[in-house]
Amino acid sequence: MKNIVILISGRGSNMQAIVEAARAEKWPARIAAIISNRADASGLEYAAAAGIPTAVVVSKDYPERSDFDAALRAKIDSYTPDLVVLAGFMRILTAPFVEHYDGRLLNIHPSLLPSFPGLATHQQALSFGVKVHGASVHFVTADLDHGPIVAQAAVPVLQDDTEHVLAERVLAQEHIIYPRAVRWFVEGRLSIENGRVHLADQAQ
Incomplete structure (x- = not known):
């Protein structure tokens, strides 16, 4: 436990x-x-x-x-x-x-890292005109919003999106991928090798 x-x-x-x-x-x-x-x-x-x-x-x-x-x-x-x-x-x-x-600290960031670290990620996405945005779960390192990525989810950026509307679409995906990533950790399925996260098969 x-x-x-x-x-x-x-x-x-x-x-x-x-x-x-x-x-x-x-x-x-x-x-x-x-x-x-x-x-x-x-x-x-x-x-x-x-x-x-x-x-x-x-x-x-x-x-x-x-x-x-x-x-x-x-x-x-x-x-x-x-x-x-x-x-x-x-x-x-x-x-x-x-x-x-180290190796037991997780964060979720509202962008597809390494794009748009820091604050105001949704406004940055809209300002740059990207067509796909999203969220990333990652192990935390001393570098802000960096670290080995565990899971990501992407959402489309629509023509009439506002910052609020886009944020809500991303947040809905956060609520899916963050519990999933935490469960993988709990099940002992995550390992970090050469700066990359490996997900073991559930049967192992």
Whole structure:
């Protein structure tokens, strides 16, 4: 039974998708805790209602990023996680933090990486006139929005798309591929070789 800790900053819709998939599909894992850097994150209410332990490490209480990361790491490690999942966690993490969770820290980014790292990905997609956009699940490295890619989903960019409409289309796919990627990790099917993720057959 693997322990999963999920980090959020807001409503945590991807967190909810993972929690619901884990329960519906009876993963050999438990959601050990939902942790936020904001006390007003609405996702904490969902987690509490679902009977999942919650915690808050308020980022603005720590002027130095390294101090916040140290406090966050201590809180996460109190739940002995096998996997840490970033689900709309709006903080740039320091290299020592990322290295501590090397190979067991996942993130989802709303673009087809390596295209459009950083913020405002949907507006970037519209501004560049790309015809296909999407989302990527990846292992986190010290380089922002980089790291070995686990799964991707693509959506068409339509002529009359707005940033909001495109974001909602991408988010629907995020809710599919993120739980799937987390389940693969839980099942021990993911490995990283030469910077690339390999997915083992389920029968192995």
